[in-house]
Amino acid sequence: MNGQLDLLLLASLGAGEAHGYGLIARIHERSGWRLDLQEGSVYPALHKLEASGSVESRWADDDGGRRRVYALTRAGQEELARKAEEWKGFSAAVRGVLGTAS
Amino acid sequence: MNGQLDLLLLASLGAGEAHGYGLIARIHERSGWRLDLQEGSVYPALHKLEASGSVESRWADDDGGRRRVYALTRAGQEELARKAEEWKGFSAAVRGVLGTAS
DNA sequence: TCCTATACCTAGAGAATCTAGGTGTCAAGT
DNA sequence: ACTTGACACCTAGATTCTCTAGGTATAGGA
Numbered sequence: 001m002n003g004q005l006d007l008l009l010l011a012s013l014g015a016g017e018a019h020g021y022g023l024i025a026r027i028h029e030r031s032g033w034r035l036d037l038q039e040g041s042v043y044p045a046l047h048k049l050e051a052s053g054s055v056e057s058r059w060a061d062d063d064g065g066r067r068r069v070y071a072l073t074r075a076g077q078e079e080l081a082r083k084a085e086e087w088k089g090f091s092a093a094v095r096g097v098l099g100t101a102s
Numbered sequence: 103m104n105g106q107l108d109l110l111l112l113a114s115l116g117a118g119e120a121h122g123y124g125l126i127a128r129i130h131e132r133s134g135w136r137l138d139l140q141e142g143s144v145y146p147a148l149h150k151l152e153a154s155g156s157v158e159s160r161w162a163d164d165d166g167g168r169r170r171v172y173a174l175t176r177a178g179q180e181e182l183a184r185k186a187e188e189w190k191g192f193s194a195a196v197r198g199v200l201g202t203a204s
Numbered sequence: 205t206c207c208t209a210t211a212c213c214t215a216g217a218g219a220a221t222c223t224a225g226g227t228g229t230c231a232a233g234t
Numbered sequence: 235a236c237t238t239g240a241c242a243c244c245t246a247g248a249t250t251c252t253c254t255a256g257g258t259a260t261a262g263g264a
């Protein structure tokens with residue numbers, strides 16, 4: 001459990017629109033193969049982000065199978081910036097408690 | 103919600119034994135006044151850490167009021183090292199997804 | 205005496221994520 | 235033709251974590 005799922009999804013979408021399965025792969029790769037999110041975590045989170053207006057989706061039928069492609073909205077970009085700042089503050093706070101100088 | 107409460111408590115106890123209320127203050131200060139944990143979070147977490155053998159406690163009657171003073175056990179030190187590594191890996195993974203070079 | 209700070213505790217609620225299932229397409233192997 | 239595996243989506247329910255909102259008790263100051 002991370003508590004940072006929304007941030008990860010928004011940040012990944014910041015690099016360009018993608019579908020759910022693709023986002024899992026993107027996060028997996030960009031995290032250095034450390035984060036391997038489950039579909040059962042990602043899809044509900046994307047639905048929630050869409051309901052809150054941070055992302056929007058459209059159906060694509062590119063390669064046979066259906067895909068729901070997500071993209072950041074303007075509000076989502078702001079949310080991403082806000083959550084990224086929150087993360088910086090939080091990780092700095094943890095570093096402070098851990099006593100690691102870096 | 104952090105997901106890092108145990109790590110924060112263990113790391114704080116790594117600086118020396120302390121009681122629950124004192125740990126809250128210690129974490130508050132070391133985090134640069136960014137983390138302000140609630141008693142309702144801390145006490146159950148300490149009990150859980152004690153049940154799992156990472157910390158041990160004794161009653162102290164120093165200044166009138168009773169205090170339960172906690173200290174890291176050997177197993178707790180190992181758990182702390184493990185969780186600190188986990189945190190480093192996780193925060194590096196998030197940085198990777200965020201695309202921040204630092 | 206009353207209020208505040210210190211200090212401990214717990215039950216239950218709320219929220220986040222995972223588990224474990226389900227559906228369907230398509231390509232490759234047998 | 236059939237089966238298997240990869241891709242792709244979805245949801246209900248369980249689990250886990252943390253917080254809310256209460257409770258108790260002592261000591262000191264107004």
